Amino acid sequence: MPTLLITGAAGIVGTALRPLLRPHYHLRLLDYRPVEALAEGETALLGNLTDPALVQQAVEGVDGIVHLACAHGPQISFQRTVEPNYHATLYLLEAAQRCGVQRFVFTSSHHVLGQYRSDSAEFFDDMPVAPDSYYAMSKVFGEGACTAFAERYGMATFVIRIGNADPQVSDARRLRMWTSARDLAQLVRIGLEHPAVRHDIVYGVSESPQPLFHNQRARALGYQPQDNAADHLAAGYLSYEAMSASDSGRDYVGGAYAGTPLTSTLE
Numbered sequence: 001m002p003t004l005l006i007t008g009a010a011g012i013v014g015t016a017l018r019p020l021l022r023p024h025y026h027l028r029l030l031d032y033r034p035v036e037a038l039a040e041g042e043t044a045l046l047g048n049l050t051d052p053a054l055v056q057q058a059v060e061g062v063d064g065i066v067h068l069a070c071a072h073g074p075q076i077s078f079q080r081t082v083e084p085n086y087h088a089t090l091y092l093l094e095a096a097q098r099c100g101v102q103r104f105v106f107t108s109s110h111h112v113l114g115q116y117r118s119d120s121a122e123f124f125d126d127m128p129v130a131p132d133s134y135y136a137m138s139k140v141f142g143e144g145a146c147t148a149f150a151e152r153y154g155m156a157t158f159v160i161r162i163g164n165a166d167p168q169v170s171d172a173r174r175l176r177m178w179t180s181a182r183d184l185a186q187l188v189r190i191g192l193e194h195p196a197v198r199h200d201i202v203y204g205v206s207e208s209p210q211p212l213f214h215n216q217r218a219r220a221l222g223y224q225p226q227d228n229a230a231d232h233l234a235a236g237y238l239s240y241e242a243m244s245a246s247d248s249g250r251d252y253v254g255g256a257y258a259g260t261p262l263t264s265t266l267e
């Protein structure tokens with residue numbers, strides 16, 4: 001069975017993906033928080049991706065990488081993204097290239113398009129990026145680094161711009177971009193296994209009654225979502241009308257991120 005390195009494995013997405021990927025790969029689970037309840041076929045590596053020596057150790061002997069770990073949040077300063085989101089992503093890509101790892105899955109975010117008003121296009125798939133935060137800007141960098149390594153070294157990279165991966169759909173904005181864990185796992189496996197992957201960008205979204213993303217490239221690679229966001233509404237689901245009109249994020253792809261002031265880089 002091939003071995004997969006998952007970074008940020010103790011987080012929401014990593015924890016949801018583990019049982020779905022475990023039947024197909026040995027999992028090497030890296031995080032600076034402890035990874036709970038290791039199952040057969042899983043090993044944990046505790047440490048910070050900002051340590052290049054740790055990254056090289058983590059990458060040695062793996063067949064593919066799923067890079068989830070990052071610093072995030074609407075208010076995060078640029079400075080706080082530099083080490084974990086820029087440096088660490090480059091450490092991983094370079095270590096992967098040195099070790100001959102052929103597959104690299106990078107989880108980006110719908111926030112790379114978050115600054116758009118959600119009524120400004122029918123589908124946003126092919127719009128130029130409009131990141132809504134320093135977090136989202138770092139994802140744009142990660143996407144570009146993936147493409148650069150793919151073109152330069154022939155590594156197959158697969159960027160998944162995740163919509164929302166919460167267990168249930170909490171409001172009308174997220175209804176348009178929610179993904180189930182099993183649909184996300186299906187996409188991750190396409191990224192790791194499909195022979196046509198070179199440096200693709202797809203959307204990590206299930207079906208939706210009002211989708212923001214068409215996801216043509218994922219579908220062309222065989223993606224068939226099993227779930228529809230409309231069937232997974234949370235108990236306290238907020239319709240568009242119920243979302244406060246004063247909520248500055250209601251009308252933006254990136255929600256509240258789009259209305260959160262950027263902290264100064266000058267001071």
Ligand SMILES: NC(=O)c1ccc[n+]([C@@H]2O[C@H](COP(=O)([O-])OP(=O)(O)OC[C@H]3O[C@@H](n4cnc5c(N)ncnc54)[C@H](O)[C@@H]3O)[C@@H](O)[C@H]2O)c1
Binds near residue numbers: 033049067069161
């Ligand atoms: N959850 C969502 O709805 C969502 C939406 C869009 C994109 N994403 C993307 O998916 C990925 C996973 O998101 P998540 O919701 O699981 O986040 P999370 O915060 O729950 O998990 C991230 C994990 O990474 C670890 N981590 C962070 N920096 C690290 C470092 N330098 N070294 C080692 N470990 C580190 C954290 O300890 C944490 O366990 C992220 O890249 C995120 O941008 C998630």
